[in-house]
Amino acid sequence: MNVLAQSDVARETYWGITNTEYAVFYLLAAIAIATFVYGVYQRFSRYTDGDDDPFARLNDLPSRIVNGAKIVLSNEKQFNRDLYGGLMHSFILWGFLTLFIATLILMVDEYAFQKVLHTSFWEGTFYLSYQFIVDAMGLLFVVGIGMAMYRRYWVRNERLWDRHTSSEDDVFIWTLFLLGLGGFLLEGLRIYSAGIPDHEIVSFVGYGLALAFDAAGLSVLGAEQAGVNGAGLNAENLHWLAWWSHSLIAFFFIAWIPYAKPFHMLSSFANVVVRDEKAGKRLPNVPSDLDATNAESIDDFTWKEILDQDACTKCGRCSSVCPAKASDRPLDPRNVILDLKQYREELDAGGEQQPIVADGGTSVIDAETMESCMACMACMDACPVEIEHLQSFTRLNRQLTDQGDVDSNMQDVFQNVMQNGNTFGDSPRSRGDWADDLEFDVPDAREEEVDYLWYVGDFPSYDERNKQVARSLATILKEADVSFGILFDDEKYDGNDIRRVGEELLYVELAGHHVETWEDCEFDTIVCTDPHSYNTFKNEYPELNFDEFADDPMMPFEYDEQWNEDGEIEVYHWTQAVEELVQEGNLDLNGDELDYTVTYHDPCHLGRYNDEYEAPRELIRATGCELDEMPRNRDNSFCCGGGGGGLWMDFEEEPKPSEERIREALEDTDAGAGVEKFVVACPMCMTMYEDGRKTGGYEDEIEVVDVAELIVEAIGKEEKAELEVAAD
Structure with a gap:
């Protein structure tokens, strides 16, 4: 049928290309690669102009590269709450990498084996396997690009469109699409021109296109020898045109990579490799240098x-x-x-x-x-x-x-902390007054040895609603017969949120005061009411270089060591500590005391920051409550709006995050309006949701309670809480 019919299980790499065209091809390839290398050099040399990073980013680099490769190749983050996006990106990435590796295999065979060893491994069984894998993964690549184009242009996913969306996004996706489509078109024309040999069925996409060309009656050079001598529309000319078009698009893409969006293929992998495992939960320290x-x-x-x-x-x-x-x-x-x-x-x-x-x-x-x-x-x-x-x-x-460009409300908070050691501006001497209405005395950790040094926090100490939570937790610890104590007026604000607002030096003052105070106490474990305190004590105080500030006359401490550098002092959120007590049988909870239908809100600083999701849930279940999860839970939890200083600032927002979250609890859970209690484990969340319940008009529909209040009720100590409310 065809003078180009092929019998060997292999193919010619540069079929239909003259020696001159071969030389031009490699000249263009060299230019594209040189442009790519220069662009990458410019990009990475620019990073050296940036400041030094305070965290070790390149330590144990081989292990980092391996772990980074696992994350990137598995596409695990792309699948996070987006199955479609995960599949789409996986198809594109795996397909692209396969086609790239396939190109490298061709280079190795041609230049290392054919030209040097005068042999070839790209034939027979290897060739058939190669062709099948390349077609399969190339098809996934094209499908992935099609999914991306469908999401971007047909569905018009709103998160893909914003003021930074530009023509480079279009050029990127269309270039990849043309590369994938052009590769299959090129393969189909080659197989058709070769007489559609049976063994090429392994190239199932190209083979299918070849059959389509045959059905359409596309002419071939051998059938026109008596005619126009190869000119006109025929498979060979179309193959030549497709080959050069595909090559030029590929060269453009290679040269373009460092200068636009495609660079993320390199920078994203580098970013994953040098990531900080504690990013966010700890922040870089500011240098003591005032300049x-x-x-x-x-x-x-x-x-x-x-x-x-x-x-x-x-x-x-x-x-x-x-x-x-x-x-x-x-x-x-x-x-x-x-x-x-x-x-x-x-x-x-x-x-x-x-x-x-x-x-x-x-x-x-x-x-x-x-x-x-x-x-x-x-x-x-x-x-x-x-x-x-x-x-x-x-x-x-x-x-x-x-x-000095700080919100006026935050300036007031800074002033309160500087003068009184708390965000409320109240007297430090009244910090422990919340405990006066308890039927027992709360021990002073400065005067006696305790197992748990309980950091109560600002809101449980001064805010009337959160004082009830503090008394509930004190009742739980007393009922569990554990040794605990507090610092009374030597306790100050933990500093977590003012640090995130930018007031680093005040944070250092607070941290120095606390570690110096703790050094004079005898205890085993620090237990925190507030997840914000828990995070900063656990992850940030140990990172602070106190010795850089100890000699500063403005700093009210002389402590000059690295506190808890080896983690010998355990820091717990109270739900973690009480969960252990429940497991050990220190509290009389049988799991059937209460019959409320509740939902639970994961605090950001306990959940996303520190991966603690189960301790509060286990305690809720231990009380007998039926826990109905909101759609956004655990690492997908929706913030109450109080973090990062939001608790103290006023915003024009609609709806408030707290209002939206309560709406979600009442409308999007399985129980819907049957949810009786909105359960929190954070004083800031308590404050924000009590406010959202009022401003959102939900006061008669749901009650906001802390996990500690559920436990107190479950162990039969709710009458104490009632007395405390009356006293307030």
Whole structure:
């Protein structure tokens, strides 16, 4: 049938290409690769202009690369709450990598085996296996691109479209699509021109196209020898055109990678490799050098923070889970990262400098945008490429604090903490007054040895609603017959949230005071009422370099060691400690005491920050309550709105995060309006949800309670709580 009919189980790599065209092909390949290498060099050399990162990012690099490869190849973060997106990205990634490896195999065979060893392994069984795998994975690649185009252009997924969406996004996806489609078209024309040999059925996509060409009657060169001598529309000419088109598109893509969105294929992997496992839950310390700056220029950002900017794929996952954005606060986590990247690139191209962040004016980021952040870490949890938003956001907040561009309510909070050691501005001497109405005395941990040093916290000490929770927890610990004590007026605010708002030095003062006080006490374990305190004591106090500040006359401490560096002192949230007591039988809970239908809200600092989801749930179940989960639970929990200083600031938001969350409890759970109690395990959450219950008009529909209050009722001590309420 065809003069080009093929019998050997192999094929010619450059079939139909003249020697001159062969030379031109490799000249273009060299130019594309050189452009790629230069662009990558420019990108990575730019990171050296960034500041040093305070955390070890390159230690144990081989292990980091292996673990990073596992994360990237498994696409585990892409599958997070998005099956369609996970499959789509997996098909594209696996297909692309397979086609890339297939190209490398061809290079090895041609240049290492054919030209040097005068043999070839790309034939016979290996060839058949190669062709089948390449077709299968290439088809997945095209399907994945099709899924991406469907989501972007047909469904128009809203998180993919924003002010940073640009033509480069279109060029990227269409270039990949043309590469995949062109490769199959090229294969089909080759197989058809070769007479559709039987063994090529393993190339099932190309084989199918060849059969389609045959059915359409596409002419071949051998059938036209008496005619136009090869000119016109025939399989060979179409193959030549497809070959060069495919090659030129591939060269363009290779050269374009370092200069636009495709660079995320490299930067995202690098970002995963150098990620900090404790990102967000611990923040970089500020240097004691008073000349140090936070975000006066783009080069104040660390090289990792600049890499974060380049790793962003504009996927919008962070934006879609951000409670601030959902409440119409002026924050979009993606846009903050991309605004910084855009400014850096404009500056590198000769643009004018401007303030990075300020209250109004022509700054890159507006102060109100950063004030909107709740520090809930939802953006970081959702990000598939391990961008550490909170590190950059805190840097911006520190700059605002240095400049004095801080919300007036937060300035009042700072003043209260500086003068009285608490965010309420109340007298330190009244810090332990919440315990006066208990039927027993709460021990003073400064005067006697205890097992649990209980850090009560600001809200349980001063806020009337949360005082009830503190008394409930004290009752539980007393009933469990454990040794515990508190610091009374030597307890101060933990510093967690003012640190995230940018007041680092005040945080250092508070931390130094506490560790110095703890050094004079005898205890085994620190137990915290508030997840915010739990996080900062567990993850941040041990990171603080107290010796850098101990000689500073402005600092009210002389402690100069690294506190709890080896983790010898255990730090618990109270639900973890009480869960152990329940398991050990110290509390009389049989699991059938209460019959409420309840739902539970995961606090950000206990859940996403520290992966503790089960202890509160186990305690709720131990009381006999039926737990009905909200759709957004555990690591997908929706922030109450109080973190990152949100508790103290006023926002024009609709709806409030707390109102939206209570609506979810009453409308989106299986029990719906049958949910009787909205259960929390955080004093800030208690405050925010009591407010949301009132402003949202839910006062008669649901009650907000703490886990501790359920336990007190379950162990038959609710009459004490009633007496305490009356006393209040």
